[in-house]
Amino acid sequence: MTSIWIKSPLAVLAHAPAGIVVRDGRIAEMLSGGQQPSATVDEVFDASRHVVLPGLVNTHHHFYQTLTRAHPEAINKKLFDWLVALYPIWARLTPEGLRLATRLALTELLMSGVTTTSDHHYLFPAGLDEAMDIQVEEARRLGMRMTVTRGSMNLSRKDGGLPPDSVVQDEDDILADCERVIGRYHQKGDGAMIQVALAPCSPFTVTRSLMCACGALAEKHDCRLHTHLAETEDEDRFCRAMFGMSPLDYLEDTGWLGPRTWLAHGIHFSDSDVARLGRHQVGVCHCPTSNMVLASGQCRTRELEAAGAAVGLGVDGSASNDSSNLMEGVRHALMINRLTYDASVTHLDALRWATQGSARCLGRGDIGEIAIGKQADLALFTLDELRFSGAGDPLAALVLCGAHRADRVMIGGAWRVIDGQPRGIDVMELRAAHGAAARRFL
Ligand code: ZN
Numbered sequence: 001m002t003s004i005w006i007k008s009p010l011a012v013l014a015h016a017p018a019g020i021v022v023r024d025g026r027i028a029e030m031l032s033g034g035q036q037p038s039a040t041v042d043e044v045f046d047a048s049r050h051v052v053l054p055g056l057v058n059t060h061h062h063f064y065q066t067l068t069r070a071h072p073e074a075i076n077k078k079l080f081d082w083l084v085a086l087y088p089i090w091a092r093l094t095p096e097g098l099r100l101a102t103r104l105a106l107t108e109l110l111m112s113g114v115t116t117t118s119d120h121h122y123l124f125p126a127g128l129d130e131a132m133d134i135q136v137e138e139a140r141r142l143g144m145r146m147t148v149t150r151g152s153m154n155l156s157r158k159d160g161g162l163p164p165d166s167v168v169q170d171e172d173d174i175l176a177d178c179e180r181v182i183g184r185y186h187q188k189g190d191g192a193m194i195q196v197a198l199a200p201c202s203p204f205t206v207t208r209s210l211m212c213a214c215g216a217l218a219e220k221h222d223c224r225l226h227t228h229l230a231e232t233e234d235e236d237r238f239c240r241a242m243f244g245m246s247p248l249d250y251l252e253d254t255g256w257l258g259p260r261t262w263l264a265h266g267i268h269f270s271d272s273d274v275a276r277l278g279r280h281q282v283g284v285c286h287c288p289t290s291n292m293v294l295a296s297g298q299c300r301t302r303e304l305e306a307a308g309a310a311v312g313l314g315v316d317g318s319a320s321n322d323s324s325n326l327m328e329g330v331r332h333a334l335m336i337n338r339l340t341y342d343a344s345v346t347h348l349d350a351l352r353w354a355t356q357g358s359a360r361c362l363g364r365g366d367i368g369e370i371a372i373g374k375q376a377d378l379a380l381f382t383l384d385e386l387r388f389s390g391a392g393d394p395l396a397a398l399v400l401c402g403a404h405r406a407d408r409v410m411i412g413g414a415w416r417v418i419d420g421q422p423r424g425i426d427v428m429e430l431r432a433a434h435g436a437a438a439r440r441f442l
Contacts, residue, residue, distance in 0.1 A: 001022075002024075002413065003022060003024075003040075003041040003043060004021070004045055004048045005019055005022075005241070006020045006045050006050075006380075007022075007045060007046055007047055007049050008046070009047040010050045010423045011393075011394035011395050012052040013052065013053050013054060014054075014370035014371065015354075016032070017031070018033055018035045019031050020370065021041060024229045025270065025375065025376055025412040026375060026413070027370060029372065033366060034302040035327040043126050048071055049201075049383075049384065050381065050407065051381045052231050052399055053113065053370075053379045053398075054355045054356075054367070054368055054370050054378065055094050055115025055410070055411065056113045056114045056313075056326045056330075056355060056359035057116045057178055057312065057313075057354065057355060057359050057361075057362065057367065058103050058114050058117040058315055058324075058358065059120065059264075059283075059313065059314045059362060060118065060287055060316050061109075061119045061315055061316060061372070062122075062317030062318070063101050063102045063106070063118065063119045063317075063318070064098055064121065064317075065090075066101045066318040066324065066415070066434065067097055067100075069318050070436075071085075071442075072442075073085045073086070073089065074086050074319060077294075078136065078232070078295060079232045079234065079294050080234045081164075082294060083162060085163065087162075087167055090125075090441075092125075092441060093123055093128060094128070095128060095131075095134060097437045097440070100255065100434045100437045101360060101434065101437075103141070103142075103345060103425070104430055105119070105324045105429075106138055106139060106146075107321065107422050108192070108324035108325060108338070109144075109315075109324050109325075110422050111405055111406060111422060112325065112327045112404065112405060113381065113403075113406040113409060114145065114326050114379075115144065115367070115409060115416075116145035116362070116364070116367055116377065117145075117146055118146065118149055118226070118314075118362060119135060119148060119149065120149050120199050120201075120264065120317075121135065121148070121151050121199075122151025122153050122205070122224060122305055123151070123153070132150055134150060134187050137193055138144075140194075141239070141420065141424065142425070143411055143412075143416045143423075144411060146194055147192070147194075147197050147224070148185065148195075148196055148197075149198065149199035150178045150181045150199060151200070152174040152199070153200075153201045153205040154169055154170065154210050155168065155206050161204055161205050161206075167317065168205075171209060171210050171213065174210065175210075175213055175214075182196045182217075185223065188222070190200075190366040192362075192366075193412075195224075196274075197218075197224040197226050198214040198223065198224075198225055198364075199225070199226040200214050200227055201228060202231075203227075203238065203239050203243070204238045206243075207298070207412060208243065208253075211227075211254035211255075215254060216255070224257055224261070225260050225261045227256070227261075227263060227264070228265060229248070229251060229264070229266060230247050230266050230267050230269055231264070231268075231296055232268070232296050235268075240303045248269065248271050255376065256411075257282065258282070259280065259281035259364070260361075262282065262285060262310070262312065262361040262362070263283065264287060264314065264316070265284075265290075266286070267296055267297040267298060267299050274276060274304055274307050275302045275307050277304060277309045278304065278306075278307025278308035279308065282311060283361035284299060284302055284309055284312070284361070285311075285312045285314040286311055286333060286353060287313075287314045287316040288313075288332040288333040288335075288336045288337075289321045289329055291336070292336060293319050294353060298336060298337075298340045299311070301349075301353070302337075302345075303350055307377050310360035310361050311318070311353050311361075312359075312361035313330065313350075313354060313357065313358055314358075315328075323330050323415055325355055327381075327398070327405075330347075330350045330354050331402055332352060334346075334349070337349070347396045347398070347399035347400065350399055351395075354369045356368045368383065375412055376410055376412060376413040378408075378410040379408075380406060380407055380410075381398055382407045383398075383401075387401045388403075405420055406412040407419065423438065
């Protein structure tokens with residue numbers, strides 16, 4: 001195994017002015033001013049031009065949607081109309097399309113400083129039985145950590161749901177594949193590269209029975225649960241009409257109100273809802289960019305954190321963002337939260353959501369922070385572009401001046417981005433292949 005000293009960074013989101021020593025894939029030492037590593041290192045990386053962050057953690061996405069960005073049928077709509085316009089178009093998804101979409105989204109995330117991501121994949125039209133396998137292969141190819149979520153939809157229009165029949169599956173098929181994917185890929189413990197979570201799509205696309213069955217399966221295999229909840233007022237009305245209760249009551253009624261669960265969006269919660277979420281240690285993934293694009297509202301980040309809930313950050317699907325850049329998401333989080341609360345929301349809050357908060361959402365204590373013993377997952381940015389010239393505080397500059405692209409990214413002690421380029425990926429070739437695949441969705 002190897003060791004590296006990331007020496008004398010320009011700034012670092014931790015106390016380590018003389019740098020960080022990585023050994024065997026973990027953070028072994030954090031050096032104070034003038035301090036040297038305790039033993040010889042194999043490599044010294046001069047970080048004097050770099051601002052060092054913990055690798056960012058993205059807790060909500062739909063990779064396949066990179067194929068329908070800025071789609072003319074869907075732009076300028078609110079969530080339900082946007083979904084109804086896109087479901088039949090998404091039904092054209094093929095295994096090769098999903099592979100390219102996954103590779104593209106992972107590459108974009110990685111280049112923006114993301115070292116761990118989840119993807120909420122709930123779309124299984126005929127022929128896409130191996131969607132999870134494709135995603136695992138692509139994450140391994142890039143060396144990224146990933147929580148693949150075996151998503152699902154089984155409540156179609158004929159039963160009162162929102163999606164058409166062509167994109168839903170039977171409950172038995174869904175549960176059998178959940179078991180298969182967990183058995184094949186779910187890793188436990190520190191340093192896991194692939195984890196599996198179960199993720200019925202939303203209250204308006206799955207049955208109550210499937211929610212309950214997924215909850216029981218997650219308990220059996222000790223994996224996490226994920227779903228969309230409280231994203232829009234339309235969803236609130238749907239739950240009251242369909243189930244006779246609020247979205248959060250529905251979550252509790254189906255056995256999901258607990259520390260195993262993290263929710264996407266979590267916008268329309270009352271004060272008592274927020275207190276319940278905190279009491280039960282539920283995580284909430286704040287998706288600022290998507291929430292602004294679809295005019296959905298603002299996650300109650302401050303109240304949720306004060307109540308004890310984990311608040312993470314996600315880019316959300318690339319048809320409602322439309323990019324997969326989590327550093328941009330950090331900037332958007334700072335701005336929308338300042339508008340909602342006040343100027344006491346800081347760049348450090350936004351960075352905490354994208355790192356420690358997101359790691360908590362995924363149930364991981366081994367990532368999301370630069371501290372001794374944690375995985376050596378790091379994102380290094382330079383301030384060399386014109387947008388940073390004249391900046392005083394380097395950490396604040398990343399967020400306020402709008403950093404987009406990491407210069408170096410390390411995952412488990414291995415460099416995965418060098419000089420802004422992802423290792424093992426020809427970016428222009430990927431752009432051309434993905435662009436060609438996306439044309440069948442127009
Ligand atoms: Zn989503």
